[in-house]
Amino acid sequence: KNEVEQSPQNLTAQEGEFITINCSYSVGISALHWLQQHPGGGIVSLFMLSSGKKKHGRLIATINIQEKHSSLHITASHPRDSAVYICAVCQETSGSRLTFGEGTQLTVNP
Amino acid sequence: GAGVSQSPRYKVAKRGQDVALRCDPISGHVSLFWYQQALGQGPEFLTYFQNEAQLDKSGLPSDRFFAERPEGSVSTLKIQRTQQEDSAVYLCASSWGLAHLFEQYFGPGTRLTVT
Numbered sequence: 638k639n640e641v642e643q644s645p646q647n648l649t650a651q652e653g654e655f656i657t658i659n660c661s662y663s664v665g666i667s668a669l670h671w672l673q674q675h676p677g678g679g680i681v682s683l684f685m686l687s688s689g690k691k692k693h694g695r696l697i698a699t700i701n702i703q704e705k706h707s708s709l710h711i712t713a714s715h716p717r718d719s720a721v722y723i724c725a726v727c728q729e730t731s732g733s734r735l736t737f738g739e740g741t742q743l744t745v746n747p
Numbered sequence: 748g749a750g751v752s753q754s755p756r757y758k759v760a761k762r763g764q765d766v767a768l769r770c771d772p773i774s775g776h777v778s779l780f781w782y783q784q785a786l787g788q789g790p791e792f793l794t795y796f797q798n799e800a801q802l803d804k805s806g807l808p809s810d811r812f813f814a815e816r817p818e819g820s821v822s823t824l825k826i827q828r829t830q831q832e833d834s835a836v837y838l839c840a841s842s843w844g845l846a847h848l849f850e851q852y853f854g855p856g857t858r859l860t861v862t
Contacts, residue, residue, distance in 0.1 A: 682852065734846065
């Protein structure tokens with residue numbers, strides 16, 4: 638079992654839909670990152686959080702430390718949101734390394 | 748300012764050849780990370796530098812992999828005697844500090860294909 642599990646693996650939505658991607662982890666963490674990877678490989682950091690909730694534009698990230706769970710929400714989804722979304726955790730035992738989930742492939746159709 | 752750059756973007760190597768992959772981090776970033784991403788999978792940590800010091804190399808898969816950052820800026824990941832299982836995208840990221848405190852800025856990656 639991976640230390641970081643994401644669900645779903647693949648998600649197809651219609652433009653305008655509300656989207657939720659989930660991340661569960663089994664280790665103690667000091668921070669969690671949400672990343673976006675577009676075709677061609679470029680990775681962009683969306684959020685880094687260790688508690689509560691953060692919002693940036695149409696993106697919202699939440700984390701529940703007790704339940705070892707985080708969610709990434711996209712409101713009013715758009716085809717340009719199509720990408721792979723990756724959850725990565727920084728374990729308490731190591732401040733230097735991130736452990737990544739396998740990613741969620743999101744496709745938003747017009 | 749410029750982001751993280753990596754070169755070459757694509758590299759084809761014959762099995763047994765040595766390769767060197769370069770990363771130019773964002774100017775002033777103290778921390779530099781190397782990751783390996785196999786096709787269809789999430790990245791995996793290889794090694795971490797704080798300035799010129801390699802503080803964590805626990806993710807390097809074998810002693811054929813070697814990384815350096817001699818002046819605390821540009822870093823090179825070297826793979827000796829490449830094997831087919833080394834085929835992957837190698838990502839470099841830089842940040843102002845540790846992964847639990849700062850977001851990371853990723854380069855475009857180097858896609859290595861070993862034939």
